[in-house]
Amino acid sequence: MQSKNEMKIEFDARSVNEGFARLAVAAFIAGQNPTLDEISDIKTAVSEAVTNAIIHGYDNPGEKVALSCRIEGNEVEIIVEDTGRGIADVKKAMEPFFTTKPELERSGMGFAFMEAFMDTVEVDSAPGRGTRVIMRKKIGIREGS
Secondary structure (H helix, E strand, O other), rough: OOEEEEEEEEEOOOHHHHHHHHHHHHHHHHHHHOOOHHHHHHHHHHHHHHHHHHHHHHHOOEEEEEEEEEEEEEEEEEEEEEOOOOOOOHHHHOOOOOOOOOOOHHHHHOHHHHHHHEEEEEEEOOOOEEEEEEEEEOOOOOOOO
16 A cells, blocks of 8 residues: 655745745655655755745735645655746746746746756646646655665
8 A cells, every 4th residue: 555645835925935845845755765865856846846936926925835745655746836927838938047037137947947856847827827836756766676
């Protein structure tokens, strides 16, 4: 029988909460015995997704970002959601170096980093409806196991 565990948290769309989100997910997956590289990869992807929601989703820090994490067997699924602006062209937004806020000196590499560090990344978004980023990664698998 595969183990299954889930959590969901919601926090204000403030940049200070990005670190909280990273640590919450790292603590939640710790029981799966991930490698340090797996933890680092997941924390980086979560950081990018949460930062995107905060910076590109809203203008008001009182808005909310939802973060959920589900572990089933050896796969972690992380969902970061906002109810903000949304993305008109998801394919374009996922291109490296694309940014809607160049004045912030952001690199436009958020989605590229998410894709590099996770096994799969899906983005569901529409203008005025918000954005949902679903990321999955297999963890705790050792060579020869």
